[in-house]
Amino acid sequence: MSVLILAEHDGKHLKQSTRQAVTAATAWQLPIHIVVTGNAIDAIAQEAASISNVARVIKVDGAQFAHPLAEDVANVITAIGKEYKVILAAHTAFSKSVLPRAAAVLDVAMISDVISITAPATYVRPIYAGNVFATVESADALQVLTVRATSFDVAANGGSAEITSLDAPVANTQSRWVSEEKNVSDRPELASAHVVISGGRSLGERFNELLDPVALKLNAALGATRACVDAGFAPNDIQVGQTGTIVAPELYIAVGISGAMQHIAGIKDSKVIVAINHDPDAPIFRYADYGLVADLFDALPQLNAALN
Amino acid sequence: MKVLVAVKHVLDYNIAPRIKQDGSDVDIAGVKMGINPFDEIAVEEAVRLKERGVATEIVAVSIGGESSKDTLRHALAMGADRAVLIQTDVVMQPLGVAKLLKAVVDKEAPSLIILGKQAIDDDAGQTGQMLAALLGVGQGTFASAVTIKDAEVEVAREVDGGSETVVLKLPAVITADLRLNEPRFIKLPNLMMAKKKPIDTLAATDLAADFSPRLKLAKVAEPPVRKAGVIVGNVAELVEKLRSEKVIA
Numbered sequence: 001m002s003v004l005i006l007a008e009h010d011g012k013h014l015k016q017s018t019r020q021a022v023t024a025a026t027a028w029q030l031p032i033h034i035v036v037t038g039n040a041i042d043a044i045a046q047e048a049a050s051i052s053n054v055a056r057v058i059k060v061d062g063a064q065f066a067h068p069l070a071e072d073v074a075n076v077i078t079a080i081g082k083e084y085k086v087i088l089a090a091h092t093a094f095s096k097s098v099l100p101r102a103a104a105v106l107d108v109a110m111i112s113d114v115i116s117i118t119a120p121a122t123y124v125r126p127i128y129a130g131n132v133f134a135t136v137e138s139a140d141a142l143q144v145l146t147v148r149a150t151s152f153d154v155a156a157n158g159g160s161a162e163i164t165s166l167d168a169p170v171a172n173t174q175s176r177w178v179s180e181e182k183n184v185s186d187r188p189e190l191a192s193a194h195v196v197i198s199g200g201r202s203l204g205e206r207f208n209e210l211l212d213p214v215a216l217k218l219n220a221a222l223g224a225t226r227a228c229v230d231a232g233f234a235p236n237d238i239q240v241g242q243t244g245t246i247v248a249p250e251l252y253i254a255v256g257i258s259g260a261m262q263h264i265a266g267i268k269d270s271k272v273i274v275a276i277n278h279d280p281d282a283p284i285f286r287y288a289d290y291g292l293v294a295d296l297f298d299a300l301p302q303l304n305a306a307l308n
Numbered sequence: 309m310k311v312l313v314a315v316k317h318v319l320d321y322n323i324a325p326r327i328k329q330d331g332s333d334v335d336i337a338g339v340k341m342g343i344n345p346f347d348e349i350a351v352e353e354a355v356r357l358k359e360r361g362v363a364t365e366i367v368a369v370s371i372g373g374e375s376s377k378d379t380l381r382h383a384l385a386m387g388a389d390r391a392v393l394i395q396t397d398v399v400m401q402p403l404g405v406a407k408l409l410k411a412v413v414d415k416e417a418p419s420l421i422i423l424g425k426q427a428i429d430d431d432a433g434q435t436g437q438m439l440a441a442l443l444g445v446g447q448g449t450f451a452s453a454v455t456i457k458d459a460e461v462e463v464a465r466e467v468d469g470g471s472e473t474v475v476l477k478l479p480a481v482i483t484a485d486l487r488l489n490e491p492r493f494i495k496l497p498n499l500m501m502a503k504k505k506p507i508d509t510l511a512a513t514d515l516a517a518d519f520s521p522r523l524k525l526a527k528v529a530e531p532p533v534r535k536a537g538v539i540v541g542n543v544a545e546l547v548e549k550l551r552s553e554k555v556i557a
Contacts (some may be wrong), residue, residue, distance in 0.1 A: 028458070069451065069474065070437065070447055071446055071447065074441065092468055093450060093465075093466070093467040093468045094468070096433055096437075096449070097437060097447070097449045097450075098437075099437075100402065100433070100434035100436075100437035100438050100441075101437040101438065101440060101441040101447065102437075103438065104406055104437070104439075104441035104442050104448050105441050105527055107403075108403075108522075109401055109402070109403045109522035109523050110402070110403070110432075110434055110438075111435060111523065112431065112432045112433055113431065113433075122526065125431075126431065126531065127334075127429065127430050127431050127528070128319070128325040128334065128428070128429060128431070129428060129431065130374070130529070130531060131324060131325050132325050132529070132530070132531070133332055133524060133528065133529050133530070133531050134328060134527075134528050135525075135526040135527045135528070135529075136523045136524065136525055136526065137523065137524040137526050138522065138523050138524075139523075140522060141522070158555050168378075169485075172446070173477070174444075174446030174474065174476060174477050174480070175446035175447070175474050175476045175477070176450075176474065176475050177472070177473075177474055178473040178474060178475055179472070179473045180464065180467075180470060180471065180472040180473070181470045181471050181472075182469050183469060183470045189469070190553050191468070191517075195555070195556070196311070202523070203505075217518055218556060221500075226486070229487075230487075234473070235469050236452070236466055236487060237466070237467075237468065237469050237471075242431075243486060249548065251555040253555065261324075266533055268531075270552055271555065272545065272550070272555050273534070273537075274550070278529060280539075284343075285537075285539070286534075286536060287461035287534050287539075288537050289537035290537055290538060290540070290546055290550070291537060291539045291540065292450060292473070292540050292542070292543065292546050294542075294543070295540060298499070299543055302542075303545040303546070303547070304541050305544050305545065306544060306547045307499040308555070
């Protein structure tokens with residue numbers, strides 16, 4: 001029996017989270033297979049095959065995967081899932097849509113957002129927005145789970161897995177892709193950036209004006225609080241927190257962020273947390289390694305200048 | 309068009325969960341409960357569809373004990389027409405919930421099923437997708453906009469790095485994300501009126517054979533606490549500290 005990982009990619013490259021899923025999968029000490037769904041994905045399959053500890057890459061190439069729909073990808077998983085001991089993927093919007101659908105067809109109780117695998121079928125996962133850690137045990141013969149990517153190391157290259165092909169199942173007729181709007185940015189991807197600088201609502205209309213120069217110098221991804229996004233000062237997809245993106249960079253800089261529990265839940269695995277806030281009583285200071293009590297409208301330009 | 313919304317009775321979102329002394333679970337005895345906020349967004353969307361003349365009837369469904377009726381009354385006060393309580397004392401997990409909801413969907417035959425994208429207690433985020441799978445219908449997860457177009461529904465979805473639009477044939481399952489809408493404030497007269505709306509009770513055991521929990525909760529614990537850091541005096545000192553930590557160049 002083996003472990004099956006559902007790969008995620010952007011059409012050109014594997015997402016870093018797939019490599020983190022590989023590290024999580026090594027907990028079982030079983031052969032690791034990666035299934036890559038897409039259209040014209042030879043290079044991505046090669047990339048997957050070169051990851052350490054991967055035994056086999058299963059390439060499922062089909063026109064319907066040019067813009068993958070959960071219905072179609074789940075059909076791939078259910079077609080081959082019964083042959084595996086474990087099916088896992090990173091806890092991303094893509095896998096969160098696919099794996100529960102596949103798990104229901106396979107009649108398996110799924111475990112979401114696993115941060116630690118303590119035994120072959122025992123998992124630790126956050127509940128109540130990260131306020132509580134639950135240890136759960138699954139008795140199902142097949143385990144289906146998503147893992148929180150930032151809780152696992154990025155698997156390096158060094159493998160040379162065999163690449164096999166699987167015919168794509170017939171495209172589903174219940175759903176179809178229409179369009180997408182990706183926020184193009186030359187900044188690193190939020191979920192995998194080494195440095196993240198996030199702003200709160202108090203930055204207001206000056207969110208980008210004040211944060212962009214510092215982010216550029218630190219090669220940082222931009223993040224924002226839910227309140228900041230809801231107020232329209234930052235786009236949805238850069239919301240950091242339990243209900244947005246969970247980050248664990250080397251350096252997290254929180255500017256004008258009070259530290260709501262749901263935000264903290266999304267940043268607390270960061271290596272170094274810096275908080276800049278004018279309110280010395282802001283909860284964020286309880287989690288920060290370095291705190292600076294200052295008006296952010298003064299501190300940000302100063303920080304920008306100091307980084308020259 | 310009939311719309312079915314599934315609502316979960318959970319610990320109030322303003323209340324910090326308290327762990328039982330034996331670490332077996334979160335203690336919800338005597339604590340304020342309420343409708344799962346994402347499910348409230350689902351109800352709001354259904355009510356707006358009705359106000360626009362698209363939906364004709366809204367059925368709210370919940371699973372649990374007598375106390376779940378509070379959350380159903382909340383949905384009724386917002387504008388749902390009637391409610392169904394699937395009664396059970398069994399601890400519910402997403403797969404079991406999806407099986408029971410499927411049984412209700414089979415009876416009610418709605419054109420659209422809307423749920424919250426996740427419950428704020430177990431944070432599983434699975435039920436909608438599982439229900440769609442069991443029904444063999446399309447799914448629109450993390451919805452930020454919902455538009456009915458004849459026998460289809462167009463769903464704008466929040467995905468990593470942006471948004472995506474898909475079209476689903478009806479019937480379909482949609483899970484509501486934060487920004488789909490802002491739920492209305494319930495006025496007292498509506499709350500009084502909701503008391504006159506019917507809540508049917510069905511026994512879970514009559515609906516599905518196997519809805520018992522598969523996952524065993526071994527224990528719950530407080531997450532590890534980050535150690536408190538230091539307050540620096542100014543930006544220069546901050547930059548110096550970060551350079552000595554080697555997290556900036």
